Structure formats: C-alpha cells, structure tokens
Amino acid sequence: MARGVLPLLGMRALAPRRPLLLAALALSACSAPGSREAAPGEATRYLTGRAWRREVLEDALWRPDLPYSRSLLSAYALPEGGWDLLPVQSPLTAPFTRADAESLARGEALRMDDARAFGVPAEPETAPDATFAALGAEVFARLPMRADAWLDWLAGRPELWPEVGxxxxxxxxxxxxxxxxxxxxxxxxxxxxxxxxxxxxxxxxGDRRLDLGRGRALYAAARGLDTDTLETWGPGRVDVTDTDSDDPTAIPDLFHVGRATHLNHSGVVQVSSRSTLAVRFETQFVQGHRMRSRPERRLMWALATFVSGLGEDSAVGPVPTVFTERCARCHDPARAFGGDLVPADALAVDPAVAQDPERGTGAYKVPTLRGVSGNAPYLHDGSQPDLPALLEAGHPRGDVLPAADRAELLRFLNTL
Ligand code: HEC
Ligand code: HEC
Structure with a gap:
C-alpha cells in the first residue's frame, strides 16, 4: 500500500502545501483560526468519513517529505488497507495501584476483573460538546496511549518510582x-x-518531574544494555523520535492547543480543525501500540473535544510597551501570547530539534506565555532554568535588553 503513495511524496516535498514559514515572520495582527469550535456535522464526518479523515491528515502534514509524515501518509485513512484494518483496542481499563505493583513483583498476572469501559453516548454523532468533553476527560486520564516493555518492568518496582517521578x-x-x-x-x-x-x-x-528517560535507562542497565544516551533526557523531557540521536523535548502544557495553528515544538502538524487533533491522537495511539491496534474513534473525538477546551483565559492587565515593541510580533496577546512558527536561526536556541531528520521543520513554534512563570525550565528543550536567565541570554536572538526593560518584562510575565 505504501508503494502507491511514496512516489507522490517526492514531488510534494518540493512544494509544501502552504508557505507557512514565510508567513510566520510577517505576523499579522488578526487572531488565528481556533480549533476550539467544531464545524456543524464535523463529529459525523470524522467518525464515519474515511475520505474526510484522509483530507484532514494530508492538510495537517504540511511537510509531507518528512519521515514522520510519510509513515502516516502511507498507512492512515487509505481507500483500502492500512491502519483501518487494525483491531480496535479493548476499551476496558483500570487504575494501576501499589497492590498491582506487588502482584507484578510476585510474578503474578495483573487482574482485570475491576476494569471499566468508557461511557460512550448512544448516538455519538449528535451528542453535545459537553458530553464529549466529559468523556474526553476520562479518556485523558484512563486510556492507555502507549505501552512499553520498560514500563511493564518499572511498574513492578515501586522503589524506583520516586527517582522516575x-x-x-x-x-x-x-x-x-x-x-x-x-x-x-x-x-x-x-x-x-x-x-x-x-x-x-x-x-x-506538562509534568516537569517525570523522568521517563531515567526509567528507560534503569531498565536498560538491568538488562545489561548500553545506557550512554538514555540517561540524558532529564525530568520533564521526552525524546518522541525514533532516531538514534538524542533530542529530548519538554512535555508541553496543553492549555493553548484549542487556538494553536501547529502542534509540537517544531510545528510538524498544522491544525485546521478539531478533526486534526482527533486524527493526531488516533495516529499517536496506533504508533504507541506498535501498529497492533487502533483506538475507538469516538474516544478520540472526545479527547480532541476535551483538549481543545483546556485553559480558559483569565483577564490580563495592561501590556507594557516594551512587550508590545519587542515581543508581541511573535507572542500575540490575542492568541494567549503564543503564535506561529519562527525559523530556528532567529532564536538563541539549540537548532537540533528543529532540524531533526524525522520531524524537524527548521522552525520552532512560539509557545503561549499564559502561566509561564510556573513553567521552568524554559524553551523546547528546557535549556533555560528560569525567566531572568532566558532574557539575559538574549531572546529572541542575541540582543539583550537593558536591565530596566527586563525587570518590567519579568513583572509582566509573572502576571500571565
Ligand atoms: C510520554 C509522554 C507523553 C504522553 C504519554 C503523551 N504526550 Fe503529548 N506530548 C509529549 C511531548 C514530549 C510533546 C512534544 C512533542 C514534540 O514537540 O515533538 C507532546 C505534545 C503534545 C501535543 C502538542 C502540544 C503543542 O503545544 O504543540 C498535544 C496536543 C499532546 N501532546 C496531547 C497528548 C494527548 C491527548 C495524549 C494522550 C493521547 C498525549 N499527548 C500523551 C509527551 C507525551
Ligand atoms: C521572533 C519571534 C519571537 C520574539 C520577538 C520573542 N519570542 Fe519568545 N519565543 C519565541 C519562540 C519561537 C519560542 C520557543 C523557542 C523554543 O521552544 O526553543 C519562544 C519562547 C519564549 C519563552 C519560553 C516559554 C516556555 O514556556 O518555554 C519566553 C518566556 C519568551 N519566549 C518570552 C519572550 C519575551 C519576553 C519576548 C520579548 C522580549 C519574546 N519572547 C520575544 C519567539 C519569539
């Protein structure tokens, strides 16, 4: 099935569907199209329309030449075959408890007699948003998004949990x-x-204490494998790529996602509707289960509804002039102080993730600054320990503002 698609990709690679990077620096004052609202009938189209899902996928992957995009384009929502043929994952789940860890440690099988399904509405296509949002909150907390051998191993070793966070x-x-x-x-x-x-x-x-890299390293060490590269992720960071190089990125907050034009630090996914989120979660699930099962789509729509609604904004005080002059062209006050993509070389940051061969776009997404004071460490790789350090390093690129301006910016950032 991949064969039919791949030759096309080489051609598309020369001309990304939309010249977003060029537009990114000439930022307009208008606010972004939000994915918060679903279009009338969109739930039905996503749930029942393979052609719609395909359209959404192709629209989202504005860099179809990247391996990340290619693997999805060759498998998702094809006219026949592909991931649609995978078995749907059982929706039964149960919380994992300390008692479960003890049974694992004793070498016993995990029990499932207390597992529950999700309360999917009887007529999902016509269910109101609020019903889906409530279901989505449950999916967020209870659906296994991925499974890994090292996680099974770690789950049976509660003495290691504190150091893994x-x-x-x-x-x-x-x-x-x-x-x-x-x-x-x-x-x-x-x-x-x-x-x-x-x-x-x-x-x-985003969980800033969770150190999954440490968990993987402990597992590898216990099995006598090479751990050199595994220990470097650090708390709050995950390497989501399959490449050999180590490019951990900060686990982001999801509070601005309903208004984002792109997803992920390098913006590899372009968001045009709520369906984009549902498709992204669906493909993320399939990959997280090693292409052995797919999720129930009604749960993905619910998840997309829930995630799009996260992070209602509180009122913001007056925006200081220095922010308007130096920051607002990227951190748009009308978009939760976030924005589009910026070429990595416009920033004083490590370009490795932007240049990642699998999913790098050459750019980084402008993150929201809502709640930023509680978000240390900063930037896509968590490389700046605090806000004063970020401003002293020169942000966006090189030129450090006078101390009085930095102090005013810090005061303002702390109110967001
Ligand atoms: C292993 C930790 C982990 C799990 C589990 C996980 N994520 Fe993420 N998530 C990340 C990381 C790391 C990124 C940043 C990836 C990048 O920049 O390439 C991310 C990015 C995202 C983004 C894009 C946010 C943005 O600002 O661009 C969304 C939306 C998201 N995750 C939602 C979810 C949902 C919904 C689930 C459950 C289906 C989930 N994630 C499960 C770690 C995780
Ligand atoms: C040219 C566009 C641009 C301008 C101008 C700009 N920023 Fe940024 N900012 C970015 C991008 C892109 C990132 C994300 C970089 C990364 O993830 O490595 C970022 C990240 C940040 C972060 C880290 C947020 C986090 O959660 O990690 C803060 C804080 C910040 N900017 C504040 C400011 C302030 C204050 C100004 C004005 C002095 C400013 N920015 C000007 C593009 C810009």
Missing amino acids: LSVNAAGTVRGLVRFADAEGRVRVGLTCAGCHAGDDVPGR
Missing part, C-alpha cells in the same frame, strides 16, 4: 498508569495522556 495518590493509584489488555489479550501496563500532561494533578499541565 511517578507519584502515588491518596487512593494508592499511580498517576498516568493503567491496566489494560493489549491486542494479543495480554494484560499489561499502559501510560495515559495524564501520565505526561497532568503535572501537579492539573489536566493539561
């Missing part, structure tokens, strides 16, 4: 971990969206 709540459950049956019917441990994106138990907040 896995936390146990008062009810004895581990945030972000669930039990589920995989495509082969094996009961194992899955990592949910909340595992990475619910720091301090706030859904949508």
Whole structure:
C-alpha cells in the first residue's frame, strides 16, 4: 500500500502545501483560526468519513517529505488497507495501584476483573460538546496511549518510582498508569495522556518531574544494555523520535492547543480543525501500540473535544510597551501570547530539534506565555532554568535588553 503513495511524496516535498514559514515572520495582527469550535456535522464526518479523515491528515502534514509524515501518509485513512484494518483496542481499563505493583513483583498476572469501559453516548454523532468533553476527560486520564516493555518492568518496582517521578495518590493509584489488555489479550501496563500532561494533578499541565528517560535507562542497565544516551533526557523531557540521536523535548502544557495553528515544538502538524487533533491522537495511539491496534474513534473525538477546551483565559492587565515593541510580533496577546512558527536561526536556541531528520521543520513554534512563570525550565528543550536567565541570554536572538526593560518584562510575565 505504501508503494502507491511514496512516489507522490517526492514531488510534494518540493512544494509544501502552504508557505507557512514565510508567513510566520510577517505576523499579522488578526487572531488565528481556533480549533476550539467544531464545524456543524464535523463529529459525523470524522467518525464515519474515511475520505474526510484522509483530507484532514494530508492538510495537517504540511511537510509531507518528512519521515514522520510519510509513515502516516502511507498507512492512515487509505481507500483500502492500512491502519483501518487494525483491531480496535479493548476499551476496558483500570487504575494501576501499589497492590498491582506487588502482584507484578510476585510474578503474578495483573487482574482485570475491576476494569471499566468508557461511557460512550448512544448516538455519538449528535451528542453535545459537553458530553464529549466529559468523556474526553476520562479518556485523558484512563486510556492507555502507549505501552512499553520498560514500563511493564518499572511498574513492578515501586522503589524506583520516586527517582522516575511517578507519584502515588491518596487512593494508592499511580498517576498516568493503567491496566489494560493489549491486542494479543495480554494484560499489561499502559501510560495515559495524564501520565505526561497532568503535572501537579492539573489536566493539561506538562509534568516537569517525570523522568521517563531515567526509567528507560534503569531498565536498560538491568538488562545489561548500553545506557550512554538514555540517561540524558532529564525530568520533564521526552525524546518522541525514533532516531538514534538524542533530542529530548519538554512535555508541553496543553492549555493553548484549542487556538494553536501547529502542534509540537517544531510545528510538524498544522491544525485546521478539531478533526486534526482527533486524527493526531488516533495516529499517536496506533504508533504507541506498535501498529497492533487502533483506538475507538469516538474516544478520540472526545479527547480532541476535551483538549481543545483546556485553559480558559483569565483577564490580563495592561501590556507594557516594551512587550508590545519587542515581543508581541511573535507572542500575540490575542492568541494567549503564543503564535506561529519562527525559523530556528532567529532564536538563541539549540537548532537540533528543529532540524531533526524525522520531524524537524527548521522552525520552532512560539509557545503561549499564559502561566509561564510556573513553567521552568524554559524553551523546547528546557535549556533555560528560569525567566531572568532566558532574557539575559538574549531572546529572541542575541540582543539583550537593558536591565530596566527586563525587570518590567519579568513583572509582566509573572502576571500571565
Ligand atoms: C510520554 C509522554 C507523553 C504522553 C504519554 C503523551 N504526550 Fe503529548 N506530548 C509529549 C511531548 C514530549 C510533546 C512534544 C512533542 C514534540 O514537540 O515533538 C507532546 C505534545 C503534545 C501535543 C502538542 C502540544 C503543542 O503545544 O504543540 C498535544 C496536543 C499532546 N501532546 C496531547 C497528548 C494527548 C491527548 C495524549 C494522550 C493521547 C498525549 N499527548 C500523551 C509527551 C507525551
Ligand atoms: C521572533 C519571534 C519571537 C520574539 C520577538 C520573542 N519570542 Fe519568545 N519565543 C519565541 C519562540 C519561537 C519560542 C520557543 C523557542 C523554543 O521552544 O526553543 C519562544 C519562547 C519564549 C519563552 C519560553 C516559554 C516556555 O514556556 O518555554 C519566553 C518566556 C519568551 N519566549 C518570552 C519572550 C519575551 C519576553 C519576548 C520579548 C522580549 C519574546 N519572547 C520575544 C519567539 C519569539
């Protein structure tokens, strides 16, 4: 099936569908199209329309030449075959508890007798947004988004959880971990969206303590494998690529996603509708389960509805002149102080992730500055420890502002 698609890609690679990078620096004052609102009938189109899903995918992957895009284009929403033929993952899940860890440690199989399905509305196409948003919150917390051998290993070793940043709540459950049956019917441990994106138990907040790189390294060391590159991710960072080089990126907050024009630090996915999010989560799930199963689409629509609604904005005080003059052309006050893509060489940052051979676009996305004071460390790679350091290093590129201006900016950033 991939064969029919690939020759086309070489040609498209020469002409990305939309010249976004060129537009990015000539930022306009108008606010971005939001993905927060679904178009009338969009749920039905996503849930029942393969051609619509394909259109959404092709629109999202504005750099079809990249390997990340190619692997999705060769497998998702094809006229026949591809990932549509995968078995749908069982929707039954249960929280992973300390007691489960103890049974794993004793070499027992995990139980599933307490597992629950999701409350999918009877007529999903016509269900109101609020119903989907509530279901999406549950999916965010309970659906296993990926499964890994090292996670199964780690789950049975609670003594290692503190150093990996896995936390146990008062009810004895581990945030972000669930039990589920995989495509082969094996009961194992899955990592949910909340595992990475619910720091301090706030859904949508990037977890800045979670150190999955450490977890992988401990697993590798226990198996006598080479751990040189594995330990370098650091807390709050994950390498989402399959390349050999180590490019960990900060786990982002999701509070601005409903208004984002692009997803991921390098903006490899262009967002034009809520369906874009649903398709991205669907493909993320399939890849997270090694192309062995696909998720129930109604759950993906619910997840997209929930994520688009995260982060209602509170009022902001007057924007200081120095911000308007030096920052607002990228950090647009009308877009939660975020924006489009900026070529990496316009910034004093490591360009490695922007140039990643798998999904680099040459650019970085302008992140929202809402809630920024609580988000240290900063930038796509978490390389700046705090806001004064970021401004002292010269941001966007090189030229450091006078101390009085920096102090005024810091005061303002702390109010966002
Ligand atoms: C293993 C940790 C992890 C898990 C689990 C995870 N994410 Fe992420 N997520 C990340 C990282 C890291 C990025 C940044 C990726 C990049 O820049 O390439 C990201 C990016 C995103 C983005 C783009 C945000 C932006 O500002 O561009 C969205 C939306 C998102 N994740 C939603 C989800 C949802 C929904 C789930 C559950 C289906 C999920 N994530 C599961 C780590 C994770
Ligand atoms: C040319 C566009 C541009 C301008 C102008 C700009 N920024 Fe940024 N800013 C970016 C981009 C792109 C990033 C993300 C870089 C990365 O992820 O490595 C960023 C990141 C940041 C961050 C880190 C946010 C986080 O959560 O990690 C802060 C804080 C910030 N900018 C503040 C400012 C301030 C204050 C000004 C004005 C002095 C400013 N920026 C001017 C493009 C810009």
